[in-house]
Amino acid sequence: MKDLSKLTPQEARLLIRENKLIVPTSGISKGHIQGNLAILPKDVAFDFLIFAQRNPKPCPILDVTDIGDPEPKLMAKGGDLRYDIPKYRIYKKGELVEEVTDIEKYWTDDMVGFVIGCSFSFESAMLNAGIPVRHIEDEHNVPMYLTNIETVPAGMFHGKMVVSMRPVPYDQVVRAVTVTSRFPSVHGAPVHVGDPALIGIKDIDKPDFGEKSEIKEGEIPVFWACGVTPQSIAMTSKPEIMITHSPGYMLICDPVDEDFSVL
Amino acid sequence: MKDLSKLTPQEARLLIRENKLIVPTSGISKGHIQGNLAILPKDVAFDFLIFAQRNPKPCPILDVTDIGDPEPKLMAKGGDLRYDIPKYRIYKKGELVEEVTDIEKYWTDDMVGFVIGCSFSFESAMLNAGIPVRHIEDEHNVPMYLTNIETVPAGMFHGKMVVSMRPVPYDQVVRAVTVTSRFPSVHGAPVHVGDPALIGIKDIDKPDFGEKSEIKEGEIPVFWACGVTPQSIAMTSKPEIMITHSPGYMLICDPVDEDFSVL
Numbered sequence: 001m002k003d004l005s006k007l008t009p010q011e012a013r014l015l016i017r018e019n020k021l022i023v024p025t026s027g028i029s030k031g032h033i034q035g036n037l038a039i040l041p042k043d044v045a046f047d048f049l050i051f052a053q054r055n056p057k058p059c060p061i062l063d064v065t066d067i068g069d070p071e072p073k074l075m076a077k078g079g080d081l082r083y084d085i086p087k088y089r090i091y092k093k094g095e096l097v098e099e100v101t102d103i104e105k106y107w108t109d110d111m112v113g114f115v116i117g118c119s120f121s122f123e124s125a126m127l128n129a130g131i132p133v134r135h136i137e138d139e140h141n142v143p144m145y146l147t148n149i150e151t152v153p154a155g156m157f158h159g160k161m162v163v164s165m166r167p168v169p170y171d172q173v174v175r176a177v178t179v180t181s182r183f184p185s186v187h188g189a190p191v192h193v194g195d196p197a198l199i200g201i202k203d204i205d206k207p208d209f210g211e212k213s214e215i216k217e218g219e220i221p222v223f224w225a226c227g228v229t230p231q232s233i234a235m236t237s238k239p240e241i242m243i244t245h246s247p248g249y250m251l252i253c254d255p256v257d258e259d260f261s262v263l
Numbered sequence: 264m265k266d267l268s269k270l271t272p273q274e275a276r277l278l279i280r281e282n283k284l285i286v287p288t289s290g291i292s293k294g295h296i297q298g299n300l301a302i303l304p305k306d307v308a309f310d311f312l313i314f315a316q317r318n319p320k321p322c323p324i325l326d327v328t329d330i331g332d333p334e335p336k337l338m339a340k341g342g343d344l345r346y347d348i349p350k351y352r353i354y355k356k357g358e359l360v361e362e363v364t365d366i367e368k369y370w371t372d373d374m375v376g377f378v379i380g381c382s383f384s385f386e387s388a389m390l391n392a393g394i395p396v397r398h399i400e401d402e403h404n405v406p407m408y409l410t411n412i413e414t415v416p417a418g419m420f421h422g423k424m425v426v427s428m429r430p431v432p433y434d435q436v437v438r439a440v441t442v443t444s445r446f447p448s449v450h451g452a453p454v455h456v457g458d459p460a461l462i463g464i465k466d467i468d469k470p471d472f473g474e475k476s477e478i479k480e481g482e483i484p485v486f487w488a489c490g491v492t493p494q495s496i497a498m499t500s501k502p503e504i505m506i507t508h509s510p511g512y513m514l515i516c517d518p519v520d521e522d523f524s525v526l
Contacts, residue, residue, distance in 0.1 A: 046309040050327045053312070054337060064313045066418065074317060074415065152337065155329065181526040184447060188525060262451060262525060263444040 005030040012252045013076060017083040019101055024248035025086065026120070033186070033257055034250035035062055035075055035115035036227040037085055038234065039103070039243035042067050045112035047155025051233070052114070054152040058161050058229035060117035060185045062253070068109040075253040081113040087246035094238035103243055111243075116227050117186035118250060119164060121257045122179075129179045131172050134213040141248070142166070143207035144226050148200025149191065151233065159233040162209070163191060163199070164226040167219040176222055182261040192223040199223065209247075268293040275515045276339060280346040282364055287511035288349065289383070296449070296520055297513035298325055298338055298378035299490040300348055301497065302366070302506035305330050308375035310418025314496070315377070317415035321424050321492035323380035323448045325516070331372040338516040344376040350509035357501035366506055374506075379490050380449035381513060382427060384520045385442075392442045394435050397476040404511070405429070406470035407489050411463025412454065414496065422496040425472070426454060426462070427489040430482040439485055445524040455486040462486065472510075 004012070004021075009029045015021040025034055040048050045067075052059035063075040070081040083102045090098045090106055100106075119142065123133050135142045142164045149161040168176045173193060181189040196204045204221060205212050209228055215221055234242050245251065267275070267284075272292045278284040288297055303311050308330075315322035326338040333344040346365045353361040353369055363369075382405065386396050398405045405427045412424040431439045436456060444452040459467045467484060468475050472491055478484055497505050508514065 042309070046305070046312070049309070049312050049316070050329075053316075053324055053327050061316055064316055064417075066313075154327075178526065184525045262447045263441065 004028045009076065009252045009254050010078065013079055013084040016086050017080065022086045022101055025250045025252055026248065029252050031256050033121050033253045033255050033260065034118050035253050036118050036230070037081065037243070037245040037251055038114040038116060038230055039081065039111050040114070040234070040239060041108065041241065042110040042112055044156060044239045047157055048114065048230070048234070051151070051154035051157040052230065054154055055229070056184070057187060057191060057225035058151065058227070060187060061114055062117050062185065063115040065113040067112055070107065070113065072113060072115050072251070075115045075255065076251060077254060081251070082107050085245050085249060085251050087249040089244045089246050091235060091242045091244065093240060094235045099246055106241070106243060115251055115253070116230055118227050119187055119224060121186040121260055122183045122188070122224070124257045125179045125183060126176060129175055131168060131176050131179070134167050135211070138214070141210035143211060143213050144209035144228055145196070145201045146208045146232070151229070156239065157233050157237045159236045161191070162226040162229040162232050163223040164210075165204070165207070165213060165221050165223050167213055167215040168222045169219050173220055173222060180224070182263050184262055185260050187225050187227070190222050190224050194220055196221060267291045272339065272515045272517050273341065276342055276347040279349050280343065285349045285364055288513045288515055289511065292515050294519050296384050296516045296518050296523065297381050298516050299381050299493070300344065300506070300508040300514055301377040301379060301493055302344065302374055303377070303497070303502060304371065304504065305373040305375055307419060307502050310420055311377065311497070314414070314417035314420040315493065317417055318492070319447070320450060320454060320488035321414065321490070323450060324377055325380050325448065326378040328376040330375055333370065333376065335376060335378050335514070338378045338518065339514060340517060344514070345370050348508050348512060348514050350512040352507045352509050354498060354505045354507065356503060357498045362509055369504070369506060378514055378516070379493055381490050382450055382487060384449040384523060385446045385451070385487070387520045388442045388446060389439060392438055394431060394439050394442070397430050398474070401477070404473035406474060406476050407472035407491055408459070408464045409471045409495070414492070419502065420496050420500045422499045424454070425489040425492040425495050426486040427473070428467070428470070428476060428484050428486050430476055430478040431485045432482050436483060436485060443487070445526050447525060448523050450488050450490065453485045454488050457483055459484060
């Protein structure tokens with residue numbers, strides 16, 4: 001099989017659509033951004049969009065589909081949100097009821113799809129700047145934590161922010177802030193640097209999602225708003241139905257990382 | 264009367280609410296941002312919000328009110344969009360039908376208010392960086408032009424982008440780009456530098472809105488996405504009713520300019 005990192009986003013999405021590529025998407029079509037997915041019926045999609053607008057750090061919306069139209073035109077021209085993601089999760093009233101490889105039977109004419117920015121993009125910026133990313137080095141999932149940071153509510157949606165953590169050497173913390181600040185539409189600058197207790201994290205070695213990252217001597221934990229927040233919020237808020245990607249199985253998008261830098 | 268530039272945003276909004284201050288808002292509560300206003304009924308507000316999400320440079324949304332709730336909580340805590348703007352315009356099917364000082368009789372339970380970023384904030388950044396702003400020097404309205412730049416459509420909303428123009432000395436063009444890039448939520452970096460014809464502007468001395476700015480020897484015209492775009496688009500798209508501020512009579516908001524810099 002062709003080197004997956006060299007597939008164009010269109011080639012990758014087509015293989016996924018044909019169920020020939022049911023794998024975590026990290027590393028596929030290298031350099032292109034990947035997106036988190038949330039699909040909701042129109043009656044709650046407006047509230048969700050307002051929620052995202054009020055909470056741009058955890059919920060940076062990259063694309064919203066027209067009502068009933070499965071093509072995310074800005075992020076994946078010619079794409080189809082019903083088939084182009086390797087694995088989906090179906091939530092009903094906040095409960096996970098099924099994992100599927102397409103959502104044909106769940107898609108209805110009033111569905112609205114949201115593509116939400118993902119930390120892969122700013123991690124590339126960190127690596128390019130010579131800042132180590134522990135969970136990439138150690139090949140495990142990033143550690144994520146539920147915090148005491150309130151989001152701004154909208155309609156039925158409300159709850160606390162989820163953050164991801166990366167340990168950064170003291171002398172590279174400022175650089176980590178500046179390089180990630182360039183990417184406000186993929187979470188941007190950190191939300192907190194240092195003491196986890198100040199944002200309500202009791203045990204840094206016990207993440208609520210993902211896996212623990214080792215914090216070495218001379219490193220400080222740095223926290224970014226996390227794209228799991230909208231899923232967590234929507235699950236807490238219990239809409240009748242919500243469809244998401246399965247963690248790690250993302251939408252491979254057309255733009256490249258640098259398309260999202262503001263400077 | 265107290266120096267208007269020193270009023271707190273709350274004091275200014277209260278005077279406006281009581282019809283004691285019916286003047287253009289430029290210079291009032293100096294340092295605080297001001298916002299463009301658009302109010303639409305819920306049935307088209309969702310499309311408008313998607314339109315704004317797809318066109319963040321001309322339509323940077325700073326706040327969206329809950330359906331039927333006139334308080335823009337993020338931008339003006341305790342504020343009321345029905346009274347807190349000195350002068351409003353009522354459009355029906357794209358036609359201006361009335362200018363009023365409050366919108367009590369037009370407000371309905373399904374109204375959604377949008378506060379949209381305004382160029383005042385990035386002009387402060389330019390002035391702070393020592394870059395002259397011609398229309399402020401010459402005390403006239405900024406020149407604005409309808410371009411051939413297509414916006415990304417959403418539902419009933421579609422059309423061309425409106426830009427504003429500021430002449431910048433050649434040796435300060437790069438600096439003008441970098442300082443305004445820091446403010447993506449108030450239009451951010453320019454959309455075009457140089458030849459007006461390339462973006463469909465036939466005569467730079469005949470702006471479609473506002474007044475002509477003199478371009479002096481050694482200066483180049485620099486174009487930014489303009490907050491008049493959403494009004495222009497909505498007027499072209501002819502929704503049943505749309506309420507906006509009157510040009511120059513803006514919402515005075517709580518945050519200060521620097522609250523919107525990403526770096």
